[in-house]
Amino acid sequence: MKTLEEVAQRAAVSLATVSRVINNQPHVRPAIRERVLSAIRELGYVPNAAARTMVTRRTNIVGLMLPQVTWDWYGGDGTFYPMLLQSVSNACTVNERHLLLSTVPPGNPQMAREVLGGGHIDGVIASMFASADPVINLIATSHLPAVLIGRNPYYPELSWVDVDxxxxxxxxxxxxxxxxxxxxxxxxxxxxxxxxxxxxxxxxxxxxxxxxxxxxxxxxxxxxxxxxxxxxxxxxxxxxxxxxxxxxxxxxxxxxxxxxxxxxxxxxxxxxxxxxxxxxxxxxxxxxxxxxxxQPIMEMGTQATALLLRLIDAPEAGPLHMVLPTQLVIRQSA
Amino acid sequence: MKTLEEVAQRAAVSLATVSRVINNQPHVRPAIRERVLSAIRELGYVPNAAARTMVTRRTNIVGLMLPQVTWDWYGGDGTFYPMLLQSVSNACTVNERHLLLSTVPPGNPQMAREVLGGGHIDGVIASMFASADPVINLIATSHLPAVLIGRNPYYPELSWVDVDxxxxxxxxxxxxxxxxxxxxxxxxxxxxxxxxxxxxxxxxxxxxxxxxxxxxxxxxxxxxxxxxxxxxxxxxxxxxxxxxxxxxxxxxxxxxxxxxxxxxxxxxxxxxxxxxxxxxxxxxxxxxxxxxxxQPIMEMGTQATALLLRLIDAPEAGPLHMVLPTQLVIRQSA
DNA sequence: GCCAGCTTTGAGAGCGCTCTCAAAACAACA
DNA sequence: TGTTGTTTTGAGAGCGCTCTCAAAGCTGGC
CATH class of the missing domain: 3.40.50.2300 (Response regulator)
Known part of the structure; x- marks a missing residue:
């Protein structure tokens, strides 16, 4: 794997300058910027995420916590979580974030604890069955920006997206x-x-x-x-x-x-x-x-992501709440 | 967020000792180990993932790359990817890995490039429609341990799980x-x-x-x-x-x-x-x-994860291939 | 040509951890 | 008690990056 240093060497500039170019910061002469850019291209350099995280305390990763559930819960075709997941995933891509998915096995939140406490993610979206799920408590005590799918009576300090x-x-x-x-x-x-x-x-x-x-x-x-x-x-x-x-x-x-x-x-x-x-x-x-x-499931995922990104940038803006409209679709069974 | 240092201070030992305890290494007297453990517990300390990754070059994260596709492709109920995802996710949890999910928008592999090159993950599982999808090429050139869902004619060096x-x-x-x-x-x-x-x-x-x-x-x-x-x-x-x-x-x-x-x-x-x-x-x-x-979709996800973990521990063992059996289920339409 | 006031550049500290290596502590035995 | 051998402990370097701060380079007005 290439490092900043190799790029700097090839472009005959300092680390600081390469860093400025990578982060699109000002104070780099166009000619030099160009030189650095081509060094990056030639080397196929991609910045190391862990090293960046070390100093910026940002990962650009959003966490999504879902219950570990079989696809056919309630005998349905199991599209609720997949659709939610898909919409969150798409929203992340659009906003240039990565997605860390945790499916939490009942009664075993160990991995979730690691994710929430280990600085893996900048914020978390969670959808759990039970309002009192231990994962929710972990989220609340982690002080990470968080958005729940569905309101929670026990944690008024948490943001959520829900329907009525x-x-x-x-x-x-x-x-x-x-x-x-x-x-x-x-x-x-x-x-x-x-x-x-x-x-x-x-x-x-x-x-x-x-x-x-x-x-x-x-x-x-x-x-x-x-x-x-x-x-x-x-x-x-x-x-x-x-x-x-x-x-x-x-x-x-x-x-x-x-x-x-x-x-x-x-x-x-x-x-x-x-x-x-x-x-x-x-x-x-x-x-x-x-x-x-x-239920506007996809919309819920999209909005939850939007709220979360807002919270990540301005944690003091929360808690945020959003109620999305449902619609009675009348077909032939009633 | 707590650091190793705070734990060390509280337990009145050095950083190295705390590190040994955390990583379950030998050469720590039981009494001291106990003292460190309770310091960790009392502080609610969770090791910082980025810092660990910096030195170990390991993230304990598995990447999963799927096409960004709507749930109802081919007019089905869209369970192929959700089931695959679920089985991979479960397998990761069982093996104490995290899962980074990338849904790659057609023609825009930028985020995928970042994931593959940025040291985000230890290995990757991918399922793409086209054998010539640019993502596959990114994977092959990343030299990351990788397992494809479905064989690929252009990259014989890649491992895969498939059916006949x-x-x-x-x-x-x-x-x-x-x-x-x-x-x-x-x-x-x-x-x-x-x-x-x-x-x-x-x-x-x-x-x-x-x-x-x-x-x-x-x-x-x-x-x-x-x-x-x-x-x-x-x-x-x-x-x-x-x-x-x-x-x-x-x-x-x-x-x-x-x-x-x-x-x-x-x-x-x-x-x-x-x-x-x-x-x-x-x-x-x-x-x-x-x-x-x-098609044994869940099994494919589970096996793909198993192969990947094997490759992560022993990259020279690859490429690995696995063909899973299908079954003609005769109902009433034929 | 010189200097004030700007912009551009680079040196180096530090993020939190792991791991090596040397020092310290201990155990066993004479 | 002294010596050897073993186990336990700690100091400190280093992972790849960002960001501060000071130095260097440039511009324009006289």
């Missing part, structure tokens, strides 16, 4: 009521995260708003992994007084629910209406195409 | 012939990569083997982006002498083809049999469930 899960859920369920549905069930997300809590609360509020009874039997919480949405829907269908609509807090569950309903020979939406959440790609190709709440 | 695309395609098409199909079309991948070339060649060889005519009209190459597979299938259906089977070199295309066939009121597999490639999650949920060649 409460209103979105409320809107979806209200829509079902306006369609004449009266017995509306919900397939909930886990309530260890705010998304789960708020979507459930939005569901509840909509029922309350319309004077409908709250039946605990209609509130199910399938596990994240596997096809639990399918089993949960069967459970609902086994009820003596089965629901006439289901609000699923994730498309994956809605899709599995569709399967279960179809298997019983019931029609969607005639017998049971189904609404999902996310608008993942396969939602529009389901049978029938799924009515669902669209 | 030729035989897999041949097997799939032979299966169609054995099912009595005689006019078999193919929806090809782009031939700028070996996967595309070899799947096409396998298709050709299967026809040759069975004495079937090669009709250029039955060889279509839809573009990667968007729903070209759908349009291509329509084109095939418009043929005066339409095919009785289609071998699609990617599930996404196969799925779009299914749509096009259904829309014409034709039956799968009775009128036209369809075989895909990849076995992406939605393949099994298609109507009818898709017969397809399963």
């Amino acid at each position: 899960n409460f209103s979105s859920a409320q809107e979806a369920v209200s829509y079902l009521v306006r369609q004449g549905r009266r017995r509306i069930a919900t397939l909930m997300l886990g309530t260890e995260g705010q998304a789960g809590v708020q979507r459930r609360d939005g569901y509840t509020r909509a029922l309350l708003n319309h004077g409908l009874a709250l039946d605990p039997a209609l509130l199910l919480e399938p596990s994240r992994s596997g096809d639990d949405g399918y089993a949960a829907m069967q459970q609902l269908l086994d009820l003596p007084n089965r629901p006439d609509a289901v609000f699923a807090a994730a498309d994956g569950m809605a899709l599995r629910a569709l399967d279960a309903i179809r298997e019983r020979g019931l029609r969607v939406p005639e017998d049971i209406a189904v609404i999902g959440f996310d608008d993942q790609p396969s939602a529009s190709r389901a049978g029938p195409p799924l009515t669902t709440v669209r | 695309n030729f035989s897999s395609a041949q097997e799939a098409v032979s299966y169609l012939v054995r099912q009595g199909r005689r006019r078999i079309a193919t929806l090809m991948l782009g031939t700028e990569g070996q996967a595309g070339v070899q799947r096409r060649d396998g298709y050709t060889r299967a026809l040759l083997n069975h004495g079937l005519a090669l009709d250029p009209a039955l060889l279509l190459e839809p573009s990667r982006s968007g729903d070209d597979g759908y349009a291509a299938m329509q084109q095939l259906l418009d043929l005066p002498n339409r095919p009785d089977a289609v071998f699609a070199a990617a599930d996404g295309m196969a799925l779009r083809a299914l749509d096009a066939i259904r829309e014409r009121g034709l039956r799968v597999p009775e009128d036209i049999a369809v075989i895909g490639f990849d076995d992406q999650p939605s393949a099994s949920r298609a109507g009818p469930p898709l017969t397809t060649v399963r």
Whole structure:
């Protein structure tokens, strides 16, 4: 690997001058700048990142922490994290940052600790299921610029990008009521995260708003992994007084629910209406195409990156918050 | 941020001793080791990565280079790269490495150049569409340990993990012939990569083997982006002498083809049999469930990481090659 | 031609760590 | 207690870069 020194030698100037050229600083005569530039080109010189970091305390690397999760959580096609990742990655490229990805295994934040404390990154974006995930605490105590995907009740000092899960859920369920549905069930997300809590609360509020009874039997919480949405829907269908609509807090569950309903020979939406959440790609190709709440996932990643870069340049500007709009996409399942 | 020096001070020992403790080296009396360890704990000390890298020339970071592509290439559900990424990421975590992800925008390898030349990473795994992608050349000339996903005809010195695309395609098409199909079309991948070339060649060889005519009209190459597979299938259906089977070199295309066939009121597999490639999650949920060649994507990522770590420790051991088995998953579309 | 006031250039310290090498401490034995 | 041999400890150089500060070079006005 070439060093600054070799470039300096070849261009017959000092290290300082080469450094100035590399960093686009003034106070270099055009002729000399040209000479240095061609020395760099001829040698194929690329500055050593570690050495630069040593002195500037900057890495130009953004950290992204995601749970180590299988691609098909909630039985969906697993596009949430990939899309988030992709948008963050693209935003980093556009802004000339590198991306260090940490997928954190449950209960083992060792690598995350190393990343956060080791000066690896200038700032971090994180999306965890649980508000109380240890990783969030590590982030908060690291005092690194940070942006969460999804608000966190325990760390008001952290910045976040989120959607209004409460209103979105409320809107979806209200829509079902306006369609004449009266017995509306919900397939909930886990309530260890705010998304789960708020979507459930939005569901509840909509029922309350319309004077409908709250039946605990209609509130199910399938596990994240596997096809639990399918089993949960069967459970609902086994009820003596089965629901006439289901609000699923994730498309994956809605899709599995569709399967279960179809298997019983019931029609969607005639017998049971189904609404999902996310608008993942396969939602529009389901049978029938799924009515669902669209989350602007890519936009969330892009904005999170933008906020983070702002925080990196001006940490005192935080905490920053951004609520992105959702949209109820009405197709044929409700 | 805490430094070695502060730890040394608190434990009343020299820098060298603290360094020995941190790196689990011998020649430290147990009592002192304990004292240092608790100083580290009390201060919440984490070693500075850049400083370590400066002297060890090791970063413990693995680079992963992927094309900057939208999640739905070939109209699929975009799980190839996410799954690859996930398996590499998990393998890195298991092996206590960090992962630096670069999504390379077409025609702009600047960030990739920085990563490869700047001492950011100890080695790199790359999966590019085109064998001649400039990134591959950067990798080859960087002399960094590297493993490609998919063999490359131009750089025999590089290690790779791959499947036998030729035989897999041949097997799939032979299966169609054995099912009595005689006019078999193919929806090809782009031939700028070996996967595309070899799947096409396998298709050709299967026809040759069975004495079937090669009709250029039955060889279509839809573009990667968007729903070209759908349009291509329509084109095939418009043929005066339409095919009785289609071998699609990617599930996404196969799925779009299914749509096009259904829309014409034709039956799968009775009128036209369809075989895909990849076995992406939605393949099994298609109507009818898709017969397809399963690629062990996760396994490829895991093995690529394993090979890379081997190369990092012993560069002279390369180049390493590994061919993973595929499997023809027979469902109902053929 | 000389000097003030500018711009350009270079020397060298220092970032936080590892690792070599020599010194110090200890153990074993006579 | 002295000596040898072994283990433990610490001093300090050096990794490749940036950035400060002082020196050198240049310009223009007299």
